[in-house]
Amino acid sequence: MTQDQAPKWRTQFTPWKSAGNRTETSGTADQVVRETGWVFNNETGSDLTLADFVRTGDQEVSRYMHQFGFSPESLANKTLLEIGSGIGRMTSAFTQQCFAVVAADVDAAFLERCHETVGKHGQVAKLRTCHVADGSTLQLPDSCVDIAFSYITLQHCQKNDALSLTTEAMRVTRGGGTLLLNYRTWVRADALLVPLGIAMRRLWRVPVVGKRLAVTRWSTRLGWQANRLSPDQVLAHVAAHAPAGKRLANVVVHHSAKTTRTVHTRGVEVRPMKRVNKSHWWLSATVEAE
Ligand SMILES: C[S@@+](CC[C@H](N)C(=O)[O-])C[C@H]1O[C@@H](n2cnc3c(N)ncnc32)[C@H](O)[C@@H]1O
Known part of the structure; x- marks a missing residue:
């Protein structure tokens, strides 16, 4: 790669690259969690272990997949892409439940640790990784996964990167597949x-x-917290930049049951969901292919 082709550095990458460097220099997986685990689930403590860390991911995977209508049986034949996997807090549970998992992250060192985490707590034979080197595109073929999932990640990207990752998620999800993407709004x-x-x-x-x-x-x-995106902004981007031959159906905006949200885009269901942060919302939708 020449210098001209090198991805442009964005300040949004800084906290992840800094934590990623620490995961390279820290010794054991438990040490890595003590030093950088808070970057993912905000938990700190000198006696934290990788097992504790993964347990928080197991619980969230069960809760969210249940809320989005996926039983463990329905996941057994699915390939799932996780955008922003970090060091594998939720990835381990996805490998336990799905047929195959692609973990994608902007930081390559996180992906190495993710592999290690899944090796200890998940099913590593089902895992592939994808380095999102430019923060905005997925080096994956079209229509190669059944579910594209992202949690507490798109809020940390530059706005245009978050929007690009949304349409990239559509591109790599096959017709009939599902988007489950989490954003932060104002x-x-x-x-x-x-x-x-x-x-x-x-x-x-x-x-x-x-x-x-x-x-x-x-x-x-x-x-x-690098961007705030409303459902209307994301859906307007999808309408204008959907990958060729793909569109969204059954679009639902899930928001905190403690707030009200108005969505102006037509044909969208707005549904309160338990235990969603007030500033967060989820997009769930079926990807339709012509
Ligand atoms: C708060 S962590 C959440 C990790 C994981 N989803 C979890 O819940 O444990 C955000 C993750 O997003 C990744 N990330 C940030 N910007 C990204 C981008 N533009 N593309 C892909 N991953 C990104 C970070 O490296 C980090 O691993």
């Missing part, structure tokens, strides 16, 4: 959080200081 606190996040991402660019800041929990949590 809440009141964003009036303060968004400008602080922008300021923090600028600070990460400052030589020496930036690198040190990017590995601290408080700085990462301020700077990593």
Whole structure:
């Protein structure tokens, strides 16, 4: 790859690359979870283990797949793509339940650890990985998975990358397959959080200081929420940029039962769902192929 072809660095990549570097230098899997596990599920503690970490993923996989209407039996013949797998917190459970799993992430070191995590707690023979080197495209053939899933990841990408990954998810999902994608939209606190996040991402660019800041929990949590996307914005992008021969049907926007959400796009069902963060929403849809 020449320098011109090299993917453009985005500050949104910083917290993941910093944590990824630490996963390379840390020794055991338990140590990795103690040092970087909070980047994924916000849990900290000097006695955390990889097993504890994976257990939180097992619980969330069971809960979400049940809420989206997938029984363990219905997953047994499905190939699932997980966009933003990290070090495999949820990936292990997906390999236990699905026929095959593709774990995709912007950080290559996470994918290596993901392989290790699934080797210990899942079924590694069912796992393939896909490095999202440019943060926006999937190096996967068209129509190769049955379900494209993404949790607490698309909010951390630059807005255009999150939108591109949405249509990429459509491209790689076969006709009759399902999208289950999680996004973050605006809440009141964003009036303060968004400008602080922008300021923090600028600070990460400052030589020496930036690198040190990017590995601290408080700085990462301020700077990593890189975009807010409403259902209408995502659906307008899908309408304009759907991959050739593909469209969405049975579109449902699932939001926190504690909030009301208005969606203007026609033909979309808006449904409250239990235990969804107030700022989050999920897109579930069937991919139809002509
Ligand atoms: C908060 S973690 C969530 C990981 C996993 N979904 C979980 O729940 O444990 C966000 C993940 O998204 C990945 N990520 C961030 N930007 C990305 C992008 N543009 N493309 C692919 N993965 C990305 C990060 O490297 C990180 O592993």
